[in-house]
Amino acid sequence: MRPLKDLKKLLFGESSELSIIIEHLKSDKPALFGLAVIILLVLMAVFADFISPYDPNLQDLSRRLEPPSWEHPFGRDEFGRDILSRIIYGSRISLTVGVVVITISLLIGTALGALSGYIGGWIDLVIMRVADIFLAFPGLLLAIGLTAVLGQSIFNVMAALAIVNWPGYARVIRSQILYIKGLDYVEAARIMGASNARILASHVLPNSFAPIIVLATIGMGWAILAEAGLSFLGLGVQPPTPSWGSIIATGRDFIFRAPHITTIPGIVLALSILAFNLFGDGLRDALDPRLRI
Amino acid sequence: MLRYIIRRLLLVIPVFIGVSLIAFLIMKLTPGDPILNVLGMQPTGDPSFIAAMRAELGLDDPIYIQYGKFLWRILQGDLGRSIGSNKPVIILVSEALPRTLLLVVSSMIVAIAIGIPVGVVSSVRQHSALDHATRVGSIFAASLPDFWLGLMLMMVFSYYLGLTPISGYGKPEHIILPATTLGIGLAGLITRLTRSSMLEVIRQDYIRAAKAKGMSERGVIFKHALRNALIPIVTVLGLQFGFLLAGAFFVEWVFAWPGIGRLAVQAIQQRDYPVVLGALLVTSIAYVVINIIVDIIYAYIDPRVQYE
Numbered sequence: 211m212r213p214l215k216d217l218k219k220l221l222f223g224e225s226s227e228l229s230i231i232i233e234h235l236k237s238d239k240p241a242l243f244g245l246a247v248i249i250l251l252v253l254m255a256v257f258a259d260f261i262s263p264y265d266p267n268l269q270d271l272s273r274r275l276e277p278p279s280w281e282h283p284f285g286r287d288e289f290g291r292d293i294l295s296r297i298i299y300g301s302r303i304s305l306t307v308g309v310v311v312i313t314i315s316l317l318i319g320t321a322l323g324a325l326s327g328y329i330g331g332w333i334d335l336v337i338m339r340v341a342d343i344f345l346a347f348p349g350l351l352l353a354i355g356l357t358a359v360l361g362q363s364i365f366n367v368m369a370a371l372a373i374v375n376w377p378g379y380a381r382v383i384r385s386q387i388l389y390i391k392g393l394d395y396v397e398a399a400r401i402m403g404a405s406n407a408r409i410l411a412s413h414v415l416p417n418s419f420a421p422i423i424v425l426a427t428i429g430m431g432w433a434i435l436a437e438a439g440l441s442f443l444g445l446g447v448q449p450p451t452p453s454w455g456s457i458i459a460t461g462r463d464f465i466f467r468a469p470h471i472t473t474i475p476g477i478v479l480a481l482s483i484l485a486f487n488l489f490g491d492g493l494r495d496a497l498d499p500r501l502r503i
Numbered sequence: 504m505l506r507y508i509i510r511r512l513l514l515v516i517p518v519f520i521g522v523s524l525i526a527f528l529i530m531k532l533t534p535g536d537p538i539l540n541v542l543g544m545q546p547t548g549d550p551s552f553i554a555a556m557r558a559e560l561g562l563d564d565p566i567y568i569q570y571g572k573f574l575w576r577i578l579q580g581d582l583g584r585s586i587g588s589n590k591p592v593i594i595l596v597s598e599a600l601p602r603t604l605l606l607v608v609s610s611m612i613v614a615i616a617i618g619i620p621v622g623v624v625s626s627v628r629q630h631s632a633l634d635h636a637t638r639v640g641s642i643f644a645a646s647l648p649d650f651w652l653g654l655m656l657m658m659v660f661s662y663y664l665g666l667t668p669i670s671g672y673g674k675p676e677h678i679i680l681p682a683t684t685l686g687i688g689l690a691g692l693i694t695r696l697t698r699s700s701m702l703e704v705i706r707q708d709y710i711r712a713a714k715a716k717g718m719s720e721r722g723v724i725f726k727h728a729l730r731n732a733l734i735p736i737v738t739v740l741g742l743q744f745g746f747l748l749a750g751a752f753f754v755e756w757v758f759a760w761p762g763i764g765r766l767a768v769q770a771i772q773q774r775d776y777p778v779v780l781g782a783l784l785v786t787s788i789a790y791v792v793i794n795i796i797v798d799i800i801y802a803y804i805d806p807r808v809q810y811e
Binding site: 339340343346348352354355358431435438442443444458462465466469472473476479483487488491 | 517518521522525526532642643645646647648649651654655657658745748749750752753756767771772779783786787790791794
């Protein structure tokens, strides 16, 4: 045990930022619950091939709409497919969309926000006006319009969601950078002869990531919800690929005869969004020094 | 103040151009031929008839001319005609928009009616079991997908309990489930905001002074604390308007509520793009206008907002 503790101390220091955050999160039960659900989701997506009891696309029309049983704990859908297996495979879609959308939005948002905040002038003006225009359009509506244009596929859903999502990140990064670049240590680095690129990469950006991590975590929940919503409207993932939104959409036609088809994937979807929101909230509290007193 | 309002209004112009450009490009780039869609996906119709129809709809012009014409037309309130029903889009949209606004405003009332009292009680009884339950409940409510919640409420209240109509429009009871569905997420947000805003306010000196002079707890909460705690809630209600408009697209689809969301989703499925364009454009303009109104109201409520 001791060497491990020493290593931790060596890496993070006695009261480093990271260790304080971890300590704070340990006492935050809702955030821990969120983290546990997120870990479960990731495991489910990664090991779907091993834990899924049936082939998610295996049809048995003679047993369609069957309610939950020991054999099929979540029942069967309108083609007699096992809903549990479809939900397990659906987690791959949800998480992939979440991770890809947030990564692309982060890359675009960070690059443009950093340029905007650090260089300023007309570059700032142009980037921020473009961001304003995107923010003036309700994001999900723009995504609905874009998927209608780009065609209905998972790649287009991800592209559409990333396009509507980056301005939020750009705004936050920009305001963080405006604040940080006025601080003394940045001035000191400049006096010591560091280039703009170096100051941006090694001083300004690393110190502006705290609010971004929170935004990205909560953004994962948003992206998962948005993908499910688009698939619900028939604009997202196309059959037979299992997506939580499309399972709910097809279940809608049988909601009074076979309510399990809609109910169960919805609970899984809501729990996943809740998990990201709870963990994001916990991170926000842990990262906010004012709340640590 | 007048200068602030004028400046705020002038900012709408670039946003309007941007929004119209995005809306226009989205639909221009849509794959599939709208004429063939109208004719039932059969590319075997009379070519001269198809050509005449293309020319009539302006589909042969260069794209910038089409955008210029489009911008000029919408400035005059002409959003074209629906390819499907041949009705003017402005009529379809202006019929649908008030219904969507009715739904959105009703959902705000639901959210306020639930969120503010629950938030106040939670803040007054901080750290109680009720407070913890409220905190978890409110974040849970904000995590529920609208379209799924709508189906669940429909199943329980319409099908099993028979209390409300399953879907539709026309009678007052038709709005209960859609407004509740759309309002529950916002109610969660308002609960959390009211709670945190109240917690901040009740620590202020003037609250202590009011208590010290012998005012009842109820009086302190309602006359002093809540009134000041409401300022951030007004702002958030305005900011949430866009999310509610987007949410209305899903809720209207679930409950067959004939608003602008249902109009747009149907039009997307039929590739009736003048309607899609009109619906998206009008929704965005409604959103921008509401945001300006909120900004101006906010400037009145909170003297700390700078006009310049």
